[in-house]
Amino acid sequence: MLMGGRFDITIVAKDSLSAEQSIDEVISEISRIEYLISDWKPNTQISEVNRNAGIQPVKVDKEVFELTKRAIHFSELTNGGFDISFAAMDRIWKFDGSMTEMPSAEAIKKSVEKVGYKNIILDSxxxxxxxxxxxxxxxxGALGEGYATNKCKEMMLAKGIKAGIVNGTGDMSTWGKQPNGKPWKxxxxxxxxxxxxxxAIPLTQGAVTTSGSYEKFVIFNGKRYSHIINxxxxxxxxxxxxxxxxxxxxxxxxxxxxxxxxLGQKKGLLLLDKFPxxxxxxxxxxGxxxxxKNFRIKKIKTKL
Structure with missing residues (x-):
């Protein structure tokens, strides 16, 4: 359990000892990143930034600064649909079965008063x-695990580990091939x-991430509302x-x-066009x- 979720680490190496050492190095790297960017561990740089909201700027490592900069770029591309300041949102929606009616429009509006990427000021x-x-x-929460798995993959490749998978709760980086010479599936x-x-997606070098609302949602008046909030x-x-x-x-x-x-289907596909x-x-x-149009796996049902 790392970064608030489950990580599965697969390493292909010449013997089990070096594979285990590499897995330990991956765990250490994920922990290092967690202690930089976690917003719920009190001693991280991001927690310090949050504590000083409305008070003063906080100096951060270049790594944290650049990650924040890339996150804001996503906010600009999505017109605020993606926003790392979502962490300030009031949790008025409950997905544990306790909600009996929708929150009022006024409560929903108030819940996002402190959210807005344009109020994040970066000084390079x-x-x-x-x-x-x-x-x-x-x-x-929406970038950290992907960032961590990517950093671990780069670290392992630099060390000479030719194949593996780092999977952070469904956000995964893969490289190389299985021991039998076939791509990862x-x-x-x-x-x-x-x-x-x-x-199944065959991969030898790349990433797969999934966002879903199928485990946590509520239904009001026949309409499904997911735990992912805009x-x-x-x-x-x-x-x-x-x-x-x-x-x-x-x-x-x-x-x-x-x-x-x-963004939804239509706007989402338009955004994806910018990332060929x-x-x-x-x-x-x-269902x-x-x-x-460039998704290359053909053997997938079209209706569930």
Whole structure:
């Protein structure tokens, strides 16, 4: 358990001892990143940024600064659909079975008052982050795991480990081949029957990330509301229940899968056009399977 979720680490090496040493190094690297960017561990740089919201800028490592900068770029591309300041959102939606009615429009509007990427001020000369509004918070729940798996893959390749998978709760980086010489096969879960797979993606070098609402949602008046909240409106996303993105970099794929869930099918596919190295598979609330035109896996059902 790392970064608040489960990580599975697979390493192909010449013997079990060096494989175990490499796995330990991957765990150490994920922990290092967690202690930089976690917004719920009190001693991290991001927690320090959040504590000083509305007070003063906070100096951060270049790594944290650059990750924040890339996150804000996603916010600009999605017009606030993707927003790391979602961490300040009031948790008025409950997905534990305790909700009996929708929150009021007024409560929903109030819940996102402190959310807004335009109030994150970056100073590249001093490497500082300043949140303009008191009570603002940033968090990397939608990028952090993808970033971590990507960093671990790069570290292992630099060390000479020729194959492996780092899987952070479904956000995964792969490289090399299985010991039998075949590509890794990454299964795509059927959101309506999580024990079933829709198909498998063969990968030797790349990333797969999935964002989904099929495990946590509520239904009011026959409409399904997912646990993924649009940070610019405060309302849960509707329309899609799962988005899988395939591409070279897990951090980018992670940002895209989250963004596509929020933007929906039409706007999501338009955004993906700006990333020609990435492809996606979306599943609608009605069970229709939608593939981007460059998605190369053909053996997948079109209706669930």
């Amino acid at each position: 000369i001093n490497s500082t982050i300043f949140l303009k509004l008191k009570g603002m918070k940033i968090g990397f 990454i299964g795509i879960t059927n959101p309506f029957h999580p024990d079933d797979l829709l198909g 940070p610019s409106t405060g309302y849960p996303v509707t329309g899609l229940c799962s988005v899988t993105v395939v591409g070279p970099n897990a951090e980018t794929a992670n940002g895209l899968s989250t963004s596509l869930m929020i 190295d990435y492809s996606c598979l979306m599943i609608t609330d009605e 229709k399977v939608v593939k981007s």
